[in-house]
Amino acid sequence: MTILTLKDIGVTLGAPLFTDLSLTLSPGDRLGLVAANGRGKSTLLRIIAGEAEPTTGDVTRSRGLRIGHLVQEIPERLMPFPFRAAVLDALSPDQAENESWRVDIVLDDLSVPGELRDRPLTALSGGWRRMAMLTRVWVTEPDCLLLDEPTNHLDLERIAGLEAFLTGLPRNFPLIVASHDRAFLDRVTNRTLFLRPEASRDFALPYSRARAAVDEADAADARRFGNEMQKAAGLRRQAAKLKNIGINSGSDLLTVKTKQLSERAERIEATARPAHREGSAGDIRLDATRSHARALVTLEDAGVTAPDGRMLFRTGRKWIVPGDRVVLLGANGAGKSRALALIAAAISAGGAEGLRIAASVVPGIFDQGLTGLNGADTPFELIAGNYGQSDQTVRGLLAGVGIAIAAQDRPARNLSGGQRARLAMLILRLIRPNLYLLDEPTNHLDIEGQEALERELMAEDVSALIVSHDRAFIRATGTRFWRIGKGRLDEVDDPEAFFAGMEGGGGG
The missing domain is CATH 3.40.50.300 (P-loop containing nucleotide triphosphate hydrolases)
Known part of the structure; x- marks a missing residue:
């Protein structure tokens, strides 16, 4: 039915x-x-x-x-x-x-x-x-x-x-x-x-x-299209060869044969369907720098508190070293975003109680609300003059992340969520950080964008502390996992037990 x-x-x-x-x-x-x-x-x-x-x-x-x-x-x-x-x-x-x-x-x-x-x-x-x-x-x-x-x-x-x-x-x-x-x-x-x-x-x-299955089908289409184009090109070469012979010999038969070969090539070209290519909604690329510090961030049993001052958890003694992509796991309200904000503030201040920051740390901060992109500043204004790029280069960079020329001089708050996320990633690229602090970076990205971000993060020497609800993204990018529970932060081997607890209603 x-x-x-x-x-x-x-x-x-x-x-x-x-x-x-x-x-x-x-x-x-x-x-x-x-x-x-x-x-x-x-x-x-x-x-x-x-x-x-x-x-x-x-x-x-x-x-x-x-x-x-x-x-x-x-x-x-x-x-x-x-x-x-x-x-x-x-x-x-x-x-x-x-x-x-x-x-x-x-x-x-x-x-x-x-x-x-x-x-x-x-x-x-x-x-x-x-x-x-x-x-x-x-x-x-x-x-x-x-x-x-x-x-x-x-x-x-x-x-x-x-x-x-x-x-x-x-x-x-x-x-x-x-x-x-x-x-x-x-x-x-x-x-x-x-x-x-x-x-x-x-x-x-x-x-x-x-x-x-669709990747396999697209690959088969690409091979089929290539074969058909190759066949058509072969027919056209034969036609050109016969045409020259026909002109020199004056043969009407060769002239007819030349026309038939050309028509066959045209029919093949007209019916051949090129393989699908997904048009990009905008590039996502990161450009990380390297740090030779043994530890980018050292947690010395720092306390993470709620906005009202309540203690949420203590970190114990932990490190983030170059190449780590640490994922924070925890139930809603456990303090994941608060922990990111605490570390971001410590980086800005050069350290904090229970936190030591390497002097070479250059942070790249992505907050889930995209707060820096919700005002009246235009995408062009957010980039031009801030990162040593010429105006023409800025226009090209913005177009590359999917922001058309007409939208580059309008308030960034008018962009779609996906466009603002890609703009935020562009700003991170221009900063060239050696430690990314990413709070729900896939919220506004389509699957193509998520996979592009995954590829960039998995490049050599990219270091990050990540908060995400996207299980596929966590599984693809995480190298270490810190789980918040019962007032403390514990390192676990993988996120699967946490995911299973959520699915079973355990809440973490």
């Missing part, structure tokens, strides 16, 4: 986002939607939900299908609402009056703590606001879920809870998930659609296995 059919769907906004997309969704399909930033994922979800129209093609939904659509943006009008009231608002007036009990059931299903239910959304974290929007969708009892970046702003514990909720749905419940979280896609999907301007590819596999 098919509940949704897309036939030859296409959307063109200046340039094609995708074309000739045909797809069916059946009960039990859990489809992961993968594409770079700005390549049409949200647009496709809106079309499926009936909130937008395609440029070409048709959408057929089964009769009475109720679609629940989790969008990325939170309506401004809901921000003053308490959590529970925001969910109740999703029901019809009659349902809200007579069936308000449904809200409490859904709040329980999604493990929303009682103390949060009467707090206004303005007083909640981005993660809990995200959960409020998901709860609003789920309370309407949809037959199918469309989830647009559902893990945005969620910490590992809440991601694990969302995974448990989705995998616990009835096996025949369908959903479509647009996400850049590779581990999340592997856990909750059984199909993957790679959305492309032409020839999108669909595999009945979760993300990691589908990625291997």
